[in-house]
Amino acid sequence: MDTVNALILAFISIVIVNNLVFTKFLGICPYLGVSGRIDMAFGMGMAVTFVVTLSGTLTYMINNWILMRLGLDVARYVCFILVIAGAVQLVEMYIRKFFPSLYESFGIFLPLITTNCAILGLCLFLDLWGVGSLLEAVVLSFGAGVGFTMAICIMAGIRENLKMADVPECLKGAPITLITAGLLALAFMGFAGMIR
Amino acid sequence: MIVSYCVSRIAYLLFFVASAAPGEGVGKILLAGAMMLGLGTGFAVVLLIASKKLKVEVDPKIEQIHAALPNLDCGACGFAGCGSYAKAVLDDPELLGKCAPGGSEVLDAIASILNLQVSDSGPAKRPIVHCRSRRDQRTFHAEYYGIPSCTAANALANAQACKFGCLGFGDCTRACKFDALHVVEGLATVDYDKCTGCTACSKACPRGLIEMVPFGQENMMTVACNSIETGKAARSMCKVGCIGCGVCAKQTDQFIVEDNLARLDYTRYEPSEAAEKAMQKCPTGVIVYRGPTAPEPRQPKEKPAAVAEAKKGD
Numbered sequence: 001m002d003t004v005n006a007l008i009l010a011f012i013s014i015v016i017v018n019n020l021v022f023t024k025f026l027g028i029c030p031y032l033g034v035s036g037r038i039d040m041a042f043g044m045g046m047a048v049t050f051v052v053t054l055s056g057t058l059t060y061m062i063n064n065w066i067l068m069r070l071g072l073d074v075a076r077y078v079c080f081i082l083v084i085a086g087a088v089q090l091v092e093m094y095i096r097k098f099f100p101s102l103y104e105s106f107g108i109f110l111p112l113i114t115t116n117c118a119i120l121g122l123c124l125f126l127d128l129w130g131v132g133s134l135l136e137a138v139v140l141s142f143g144a145g146v147g148f149t150m151a152i153c154i155m156a157g158i159r160e161n162l163k164m165a166d167v168p169e170c171l172k173g174a175p176i177t178l179i180t181a182g183l184l185a186l187a188f189m190g191f192a193g194m195i196r
Numbered sequence: 197m198i199v200s201y202c203v204s205r206i207a208y209l210l211f212f213v214a215s216a217a218p219g220e221g222v223g224k225i226l227l228a229g230a231m232m233l234g235l236g237t238g239f240a241v242v243l244l245i246a247s248k249k250l251k252v253e254v255d256p257k258i259e260q261i262h263a264a265l266p267n268l269d270c271g272a273c274g275f276a277g278c279g280s281y282a283k284a285v286l287d288d289p290e291l292l293g294k295c296a297p298g299g300s301e302v303l304d305a306i307a308s309i310l311n312l313q314v315s316d317s318g319p320a321k322r323p324i325v326h327c328r329s330r331r332d333q334r335t336f337h338a339e340y341y342g343i344p345s346c347t348a349a350n351a352l353a354n355a356q357a358c359k360f361g362c363l364g365f366g367d368c369t370r371a372c373k374f375d376a377l378h379v380v381e382g383l384a385t386v387d388y389d390k391c392t393g394c395t396a397c398s399k400a401c402p403r404g405l406i407e408m409v410p411f412g413q414e415n416m417m418t419v420a421c422n423s424i425e426t427g428k429a430a431r432s433m434c435k436v437g438c439i440g441c442g443v444c445a446k447q448t449d450q451f452i453v454e455d456n457l458a459r460l461d462y463t464r465y466e467p468s469e470a471a472e473k474a475m476q477k478c479p480t481g482v483i484v485y486r487g488p489t490a491p492e493p494r495q496p497k498e499k500p501a502a503v504a505e506a507k508k509g510d
Contacts, residue, residue, distance in 0.1 A: 086239035
C-alpha cells in the first residue's frame, strides 16, 4: 500500500506541483507555438506524452543498467538525445500514417519535439531526483506528459477565448499570450511545497 | 577544412585522455563508442521496421513537381517552402506560376507534369526601388542614432526629412536571399543579374518603396520617387525628388501625374522618343532607367538647364 501511495503522490506532484511547464519553464516553445487551437494542443500533448513516457522509461533503464555500471555518466546527454530522437521519429511515422491532417497542422513542431526541453529535462530530473524504482520512473514520465498536456490545453482554451476578448491593440497576439502564460505560471506556483 | 580541424581536435583529445590515464582512458572511449554504436544500431533496427510497417503512399507527382522546383525555399509563392507548394499546386492548379525564381521554365515543367496547358503570363516581374536619392542628395533635420533598421527608423518622424524615400538601413538587403540588393550610398540598389523576382524585398520595405514591375523591356524607365509632397516641399527635402510638375505627362500619355507624383504606366511602356524626351526634360532628373544594363542616371546638377528648357517648352 505504501508503494501505491508513493506512486500516486509522485504522479500528482509531477502533474500539478512540479509541473515542468509551469514551475520549471521547460517546453515553452510548443507550449506557445501549438496552443492556438484546443484540438491541436491536445494532439501535441498526446504526442509529447507518448514520447516522454517512452524515452523517460528507456533512459532510466539505460542510465541505471548501462551507463552507471560502465561508469559512462558523461555520455548521458548524448544517449538521452538519441533515445528521444528515435522516439520522436516513431511518433512522427505513426501520426503521418494514421492522422494525416494532424500531421499537416503540426508542421515543423512535430520533429521539434526532439528539442522539447521538457522531455530531456524530465529524463535528467529522473537521475537528479534519484528515483529509486523503474515503476516510479514510468509513473513520473507519464505524469510529466500528462502535466504538459494539461498545461498546453489550459493555454489553448484561454487563447481560444482570448480571440473574442477586447484586447488592447498594442497587446494583441504574442504579448497577451506571454502575459497569460505568466499569470498561469503564477497561479500554479500556489501549489508549491504541497508535496515534496 | 572543417573536417581536418575536427580530426586534429579528436586526435588531440585522444592524446590528452591517453596521457592523463594511460590504458584506462582509451578503454573508456572505446567502451563509450561501442555503447553508442550498440544503442544507435538498436534504434536503427526499430525505426527501420517501423518505417516499413508505417509507410505512407505519396502521390509520385508531388515528388516530380518538387524536383522541378528550384528548391530555394524562398517563400515567394506564399507557402512555407518548395515542398508545401508542390503539394498545394497539385490540389489546385490555379496556383500555377506562383514560383517567381523558377519563372516560365518551371511553370512549363509543372504544367507538363500536371497535363495542363498554360497561356503566356506576360513578362517576369522584377523589383524597382522608387527612390533615386543618394545620402548626399537628401536633407536631414537631425542625426539618427537609433536601431539600424528601416522599420525602426520609419517609426520616428525625423529619421530623414523625406517621409517617402529610401531610409538605407537595408531591411530589404537582409530579406534578400540571393544577395541581389545592396545599399549603395544610402540607397537600396537592385542587382538585376542576381535577382530572381521573389518579392521578399517588396514585402520587407516598411515604406512600400519597392514595387514588383513587369519588365517588358530589358531596362525599364521609371519615376524613381514615391513622394506625394508638393513641388516646393519635395525640393526642400531632396535634390532628385519628383515635384509633380507634369512636364513628362505633356510628352507622352504613358506618364500620369497624380497627387504631385508622376508615374509611368509600366504595362504600356515601350521605348520611344517621346519617353526619352520626357526623361531629358524632367527638371529634377527623377526619371531614370532601371535594369541589368541601365545607364547611370543623370546628375541633378544639370537641373538649371533642364528647367530653362522646360520653361521654353511651355
